[in-house]
Amino acid sequence: MPRSRISEELREIAGAEAVLDGAEDLMLYEYDAGLSTGTPQWVVFPETTKQVSRIAQLASRMNVPLVPRGAGTGLSGGSIPRAGGIVLVFSRMTKILEIDAANRRAVVQPGVVNADLSAVVARHGLFFAPDPASQKASTIGGNVAENSGGPHTLAHGVTVNHITGLEVVLPDGGVVQMGGKAADSCGYDLTGLFVGTEGTVGIVTAITVKLTKVAEAVETLLAIFHTIDDAANAVASITAGGITPVALEMLDGKTLRCVEEATHAGYPMDSGAVLLIELEGLREAVTEQAEAVRAVCERHNAREMRRAANEQERQLLWKGRKTAFAALGRLAPAYYTQDGVVPRSHIAKVLRYIETVAQKCNLQIGNIFHAGDGNMHPCILFDMRDPDQVKRTHEAGRMILTYCVDCGGTITGEHGVGMEKNELMPLLFSEDDLEVMKWVHDAFNPKSVLNPQKLFPTPRSCRETNVAGGIGGSR
Amino acid sequence: MNPRGSNFTGPDRPTWDLYSKCIHCGLCLQQCPTYRVLGREADSPRGRIYQVLQVDAGRLRIGDSFVTHMDRCLGCRACETACPSGVQYGRILERARAEIESNYQRPWLERRLRDWFFTRVLHRRKGLERWAKWLRVYQRSGLQKVARASGMLKLLGLDKVEALAPQVDRAFFFPHLGMLYPAEGEVRGRVLFHVGCIASVAFTGLNEATVRVLNKNGFEVFIPRAQRCCGALQAHAGYREEAQRMARRNLRAFLEPNRDAIITNSAGCSAMMKEYGDLLQDNPKYGEHGRDVASKVKDVTEFLAEAGLRPPQRRLKARVTYQDPCHLAHAQKVRSAPRELLKALGAELVEMAHPDYCCGSAGTYNVTQNELSMKILEQKMDEVTQTRAEIIATANTGCMLQLRAGVKARGLNARVAHVIELLNEAYEDPPAAAEEQHSRHRRKRASHVPSS
């Protein structure tokens, strides 16, 4: 079928206004927040589940790739149409369908922005717990696809822990239900399986989320250390000591200086590392835990401890953390963030390794990460105009992730595999492991119409052409 | 299409250094009024920067598509507030728009209208005065009533736009130019006042209030005669040279030694004047002057909050919500100052869900992009309504016009006022001066004329 016929059918399904097929418009959907690119042939803005279903049918019938996209804030290329085709953008499916405060649930369309939901349910004293750094822009549909985390996942868990039901459009256009408002249900846990499948098995069109009670008291502490090692050891001691902060974040000295210039959050300019520690809960409990945390940090030679005296100061400390990556953007035109996870007791060792990688590859690497989870985010700074730097950046990333896996960890804690790390999956999984995962893929998406060439490594026969994976970009 | 080189041509083009700061993280998306309404990447800050980048890379031409999306930007710069990488979006946009003006042929009528407004009306006091007088005649002679009733405006598609035009004052502010207004009580400082172009013909009362409140607070106010429009409207529209011309004139007018600050009461003006350094950076003669003047510019709310208010006599017993003017909150990062002033008045301040979301006014935007502007205003009015405020305070004339249109359309029983107007009402005149109340100011001709 010629291109124009597909355009015509798409317009018939979604309305003329809701379909883009001109080159000047399509190039706006070739990027996300990461480094991968790929240009679609059509962009469609569906408004209803029915439209999504009909578009899926059309894509299946025509064997055209179909790639769902929320706000395009992903870091692993999950929403990039790697093989061209139709990009389905959910910026018109942004309704909160139901707020059921009594049951602690909300039902939302996939395009609802994460932070917007929390803002709306705040009047019930509730919030949606997953808090990726992109939460002011990223959509809940995208969070579901990527199983997004965030600083507060240490206590609250990642997205999958907060989703109880889904309405999903399958590649053949079928609309199926998974779960509902109840926390558990009879049968296979389809909801749990679906979350984090990165748009490779179905397109979510409605989401039932858990809402969490806003804690009575929050205590945010900034512990300042002379050395990274002291900070890393303090992390292990805090968690092992029976205190579970809701967030336990670490920023190294290099990052700190950039963040401070960008946000004026009051971070020290001359320290080796800081920990941002947040405790939540009953006022009495939080006060005691804060004392315990202070004691642990001091035992690990903390140079200074600061405490946010009010909500404003707390927001400022967090602003520094949440914008840390982009603040590093001030040092170099581009950066490549890794997302490996290691057992918490290995953090200090891994940080030292990252430093040697930086020296070996002659690159600057900043570290801002979810220390409490052992979720490392080394941020490799580079200039994409220099092909050699790009190559070294890619190498450094691979070295770091390999080391994470060698320490008993994983290659991605929250950003997803997408088209950025799919070739690294064999570091973690055997061919049999991947084949079993493929069974799931094929049960839903046998023709690979949905989000092709993602998550799974390219079959060996065609690997040659795709070696460079994610890095490169168009700029 | 030019696959090899840039499609930008001018010396003041958006440069790689400017746009490559954007790491396309997307944190700006939801802060952008047009993205919130349209949901299109092309109408988001990230998308616009990407388009600029593609024009520079020769992959996108300066054609209808590019121009449409650039035109749709309100220039509110909320994205700059959201941006963690410190992208100077405003600078990229202004430069891109200047490129559009030199590389893109707009339709004839549009071109003529734009040229006329930006280079004639705003260029000199005379032009502005003439335009304002015509508008006044139209509004007050009954012509307006006839035009509205006849449906003529509707036929011309101008009905919505016409409602947004400023209500021209009976007396303009121009006679105050060149005057010096002494401080009351102990003198705390001496300032210069930039009166603003639209404010001079449609907000005379606001300008008078500004002078009076400054006097009441112990500041001597001088109003340089040779001052011009600040150039903001021109710069935002891509008339960069015209803006530079305005800036140079103003530099001459405001280079006064021994003055503590240059005060404006329109956020758009203070934002522009604070950026004179950048606007004139390539000009060896004016670059430094530009930075000097820029460093002295203060929005009146910022200035008064920093100085500390003398306690007003009356309290403002009302439920007030405050709309952040984009060019105050995002461009100048002034957020708390106007709120502090309102609180000092004793007002009950009720915040909207998103007080720093743009109201859709954006200079001439509500006229040029009327439909989109009205959608943005709708969202704003939803939030305003929820606060159940009796007074909607703001600190920029453009926002005042837009919000008034919104209040009228909703049939709300709320007053739209500048923070300074509310302050002015709270200061009583001493009994002896009460008879002077109407003339308001004890003025005297300046003993010296500013060097030009």
Next chain:
Amino acid sequence: MSPTVAAAGLARALAAIAGEAYATEDPARTTSFAIDEVVPRAAVEPGSAAEVAAVLQYAHARKLVVAPAGGFTHQHTGGIPERVDILLRTERLKAVEHYDPGDMMIGVGVGTTVAEVERKIGPHQQILPLETAQPERSTIGGALATATHGPLKHAYGGLRDYCTGVRFVTADGKIAKAGAKVVKNVAGYDLMKLLIGSYGTMAVITGASFKLFPRPPQMRTFVAQFARLAEAMTFRDHVLGSPLTPVCLELVSPHAQAIVAESFHPVSPNSGETRVGPPGETWRVLVRAAGSDRVLARYRAELGAAAAASEMGGDDEAQMWRSVAEFPHTLFERSRNAMLLRVDVALQDVAPMLEAAERAALDNSFLCAATGRIGVGSLLVGFAPIAVDPPSAMQYVNAVSYLRSMTPRDGSAIVLRCPLEAKRYFNVWGSTPNDIGTMKALKRAFDGEDILNRGRFLF
């Protein structure tokens, strides 16, 4: 291939894989492994994942029905098997695969009992918040297969929330894994979710990794008693709406209290604590709090007089919770003809479901005894016969169908256990909010020959 493979051949083949001592077809032994009175033809105890794989490859090639089995504490759940050729026992898969107390993660073979894990991590003041009945018999594999949970689910979530990785063998004998040994991971599909609660129908899990949690240094339980269920629910909503963050929020119905009390033997009768007397006419809401004296004082203030009047601490408190966790087991100790359902509903459906259960019991000559995590909507609803004579199958059927008729569309009411005679008359699984077609497609993809627990699951 017909199931009439010579039995002797089967045992020999299994012995060749797992060793002579670990394969049997001796009816004296296999009879003790009967599932719903269906005796397996042979039983095997593989000692490693590789041996599990070999057993499954053998069975897969011959389309022999395999039933994985742990401590036999949950085998009564599911449809009556049409046959079991090989009972695959996980008894020997007991290795501690990884445990570094500093990382608060543990990985174990699925034959490890819950109690064994607890003993391993206890000295490090850590807990696995599983708290199942019969911890000395219940295995990790059984817990995963049945997605079982105890009162701690209120604060810590279910297995799907803290199991971070699985090692398993597929029906055709592939050794595979998913997840990781770290707390956070999104690489690859989350097959843990698919396997947890799949009742051994998708694959045979051989090992799993879990997030561990620090054991609170001090816990106390506040017992609030109410004459009516509605009052208990109001109290629950009060607790949920308060700033309190209890570790458990458990309902014990009047008749359940009688059962719980049976296994509750206070160890320190003279400890001076306010004692909670045995059976009563009241609905109890147990609020378990962790924290310092100041924190506990705050609980007293927030909970109000009703709950603060009776509280427990020390060994008694721990003992009492053990008894609550044992409820699904004690129910049958006391009354072997009882029936137990697992009911999962939204919070506001808890009270209507319990009322429906009371009604269903009353109309069919049962006593309804229920416990449950009323803060998350997970209930265990028991039906104990009133009369001395065993009830007729129809009484069970009627009770279940009434309860199911009152179950909301996205709720579930699974019969975990009931007398075999009754089981023949209804589907133990009931309805599901999950798309059947999708579940079937997954089952086909994983076990196209349907050799794993054939006939026991939903479809």
